[in-house]
Amino acid sequence: MRPFEFHRPTSLDEALALLARPDARALAGGTTLVDLMKLGVEAPGLVVDIGRLPLAGITLESGSLRIGALARNSAVARDSVVLSQFPALSEALLSGASGQIRNAASMGGNLMQRTRCAYFRSHDWPCNKRVPGSGCPAREGANAHHAVLGTSDHCIAVSPSDVAVALLALDASVAIAGPRGVRHVAIADFYRLPGDTPVIETVVQPGELIVHLDVPATALATRSGYLKLRGRASYEFASASVAAAVKLEGGVVAEVAVAIGGLGTVPWRDRGAERLLIGEALGDAAVDRFCDALLAPARPTPDNRYKLDLARGAVHHMLARSRPC
Ligand SMILES: Cc1cc2nc3c(=O)[nH]c(=O)nc-3n(C[C@H](O)[C@H](O)[C@H](O)COP(=O)(O)OP(=O)(O)OC[C@H]3O[C@@H](n4cnc5c(N)ncnc54)[C@H](O)[C@@H]3O)c2cc1C
Ligand code: SF4
Incomplete structure (x- = not known):
């Protein structure tokens, strides 16, 4: 070092x-x-x-949950307001890392964590994210855990954060402090696709600091949940994950939010695909049409194609939870 x-x-x-x-x-x-x-x-x-x-506070005020950037992942996961009104946040956090790591890990750090791509973490390999212009060995190499959505010729690293996926489904925003004050960025605009500059991962500029997150307290948020599929039951990043919330009225979908993790170079959500579900009963055919649209831009490799089936199954499972018994 x-x-x-x-x-x-x-x-x-x-x-x-x-x-x-x-x-x-x-x-x-x-x-x-x-x-x-x-x-x-x-x-x-x-x-x-x-x-x-x-910066470690967790407060509910004016219809919004404010989470300080230094709030520990474990403190947020067990907060009574989070548990009752934003269950997807708690479930996503508890699905990550280990108890010891969650006790140390902060919310700001979680959003800013770097990819787990093994080539990125080893100097034995080139990597466009570590050394711009050096190449991306993952494209032709071991890529079973890499992204299928939002990839580019320059990088296919998957976005690692679980809670970012839940925050995306819940329409959260990120407050970022810098020399010119505090700006607020929707989490949907927070992460940058790799394009030809994979080294730039978020809109946070050098010299800026995340100070807090705001999550709107809505009826939909109270119905939210998070499902993570992975190679082993704990201490493992997502192969595919889904944060979802659905409100049914008269047996058809009135509101819906679905974000997926483990597949994208950024947490992934498609509001156009969600609109296909509005006014529909949550039958298998409607959910399949939604998944077809959501996953249409995927560019899998032979070794990570399995993620498409995992994601489809996870979406079906999460949306089926909201059907009336
Ligand atoms: C073994 C292991 C397993 C893990 N498994 C999972 C998992 O399954 N799911 C998951 O989501 N995560 C997982 N993680 C990642 C873990 O959640 C993150 O390491 C943690 O959340 C980072 O928070 P931190 O406070 O320790 O960040 P730090 O390590 O302190 O910082 C991380 C990065 O964020 C920057 N940063 C920190 N705070 C701010 C801020 N306020 N504003 C701007 N930049 C900031 C730092 O400069 C640094 O670049 C795992 C980690 C480990 C080690
Ligand atoms: S996928 Fe991205 S992080 Fe991994 S080797 Fe390629 S450029 Fe580097």
Whole structure:
């Protein structure tokens, strides 16, 4: 690991001033950053420990849940308001990592975690995300766990965060502080497709900091849930996951939100596909039409094609939960 400077600011202004240095990185729980520093994938000259900033609150006010960027994944997952009014958030968080990691991991860090692509994490291989222009060995290599949606010729790395998928289904927004104040970005616009610059993963600019998330408290959110399919029952990233919420009126769909994880280079949602379900009874044929539209842009490889069947099955399962018995 390369030597680095270490600072522990106590105010947001102080933190932002430190993070203005181009070689600075924010440190929250450290469960991703420290790993990547040990691997030499990240080599900041300045580490800014933001742990002393007052950004860990979880409050419900004015019809919206506000979650501080430093709220721990475990604290959010067990919060009584989250459990009763935003169950998909709790289920997504509890499906991730391990109890110990969730106790350390922050919400901001979770959204900003880097891909688990093995080529990205090893200096033995080129990687466009680690060294722009060096190539993407995953395209022709071991790609069973890589993305099928939103890929480019330059990168097919899958987006790793579970809770980002739930936040997408719940129409959350991200508050980002920078030198010119705080801006609010819909989570749907937060992640960037890899295109020809896979190194740029989110709209967060150097020198900016996520300060909190806002999640609208809606009747739909209280009906939400999260299902994660993976190679083993815990301590594993998603092969396919679904965050879904449905409101039925008179036996047909009045409102619906479905986001999927494990398949996209970014958390994936298609509002056009959702509109196909409005006014429909939730029969298998309607759900299949929805899945056909949702997965139509997929570009699978022979080794990750299985994810399409997993996602379809998970969507059927989650939408079937909302049918009247
Ligand atoms: C073994 C293991 C298994 C895991 N399994 C899962 C899983 O199944 N599902 C899942 O979703 N996640 C999983 N994770 C990832 C885990 O959720 C993240 O490591 C964690 O959420 C990151 O939070 P942190 O506070 O530790 O971030 P840090 O490691 O401190 O930071 C991560 C990145 O975010 C940046 N950052 C941190 N806070 C902010 C902020 N407020 N604003 C801007 N940038 C910020 C840092 O600079 C850094 O680049 C796993 C991790 C491990 C180690
Ligand atoms: S998929 Fe992306 S992260 Fe993985 S090797 Fe290719 S460029 Fe790098």
